[in-house]
Amino acid sequence: MHRTKVRVASDVLDANTTIARANRADFDRAGVRVVNLMSAPGAGKTALLERVLMNGLGGVRAGVLEGDVQGSFDADRLSALHVPVTQLNTDPGFGGECHLDANMVRSALGAIALDEIDLLIIENVGNLVCPAEFRVGEDARAMISSVTEGEDKPLKYPLMFRTCELVVINKIDLLPHLDFSLDRFLENLDRVRPDVEHMLVSARTGEGVDAFAGWLTAVARRQAPAA
């Protein structure tokens, strides 16, 4: 026996990227724009979606793909708004994946009526690390960071903050009750992701939610890149 070195030079996530491209091609064909919405658990992804979808998106027909490790609690909340919601669990058993990947989203495509929507919002599994690594075929990535999570989060999870084109700062109605310094948070955000678009919202009171609805509407109206 002797040993031979075999050159590989392959991106570890090549397989995921290939499937993400296939997803994207399907979305483009159907004229559907896709937002990958990410945050830590409990930052308010579902609450914010309830707010914006309750008021509608100015004629944009939105659907939601709800990613969770377990259960359909979020999907149940959203389906009360008469928005098409598809539940995607990362594992039917115990201990599923902590993120959505392109193949999981692909497996759910058949259950989504793409011809009936203009915008698909993928609510990723609550997690500030893993979802950032996996493209799923989205046009845009947005994340929510809530003020109860602390000012240091951009510094602790730079990959997530760097990978998103919009940072929504939620729960601002709680600011008077917290030691959270918004200025410090914005400084940290600027260090990690200079000039990134951000908005201040409260899903609870509705403050600032129109701006997020406006951003979603603008994404829905983006042109698909020429094939």
Add this chain to the structure above:
Amino acid sequence: MHELALSRAILDIALEHAQGRRVRRVDVTIGALRQVVPDSLLFHFEIVSRGTVCEEAQLAAQLAPARLRCACEEEWELAEPAFRCPRCDGADVSVLDGDQLRVDAIEVEEAPCIAPR
């Protein structure tokens, strides 16, 4: 957490290139900008490779530091997540190195050649 999924992806790539040969070593490069914990990757790789030709293969992880370049031509190595240019404070910064997650090579055992009679 996602090191489990990543170690499976590394295993798939190694198996594809091994073509049935026993794998002794897998060389990977982990960029500093990826939030990958090398120890966790090794731990998970050992588990997912059991029962395959990669069982007992050494996963050798090399870390690539993050290098950035600003439009003003300043280049620097990133020690902490601060992405504005230290010279001009600009934000038009590109990543030169440190955002990769790559399988570079594998080392496989070849059966000795048997010369035809």
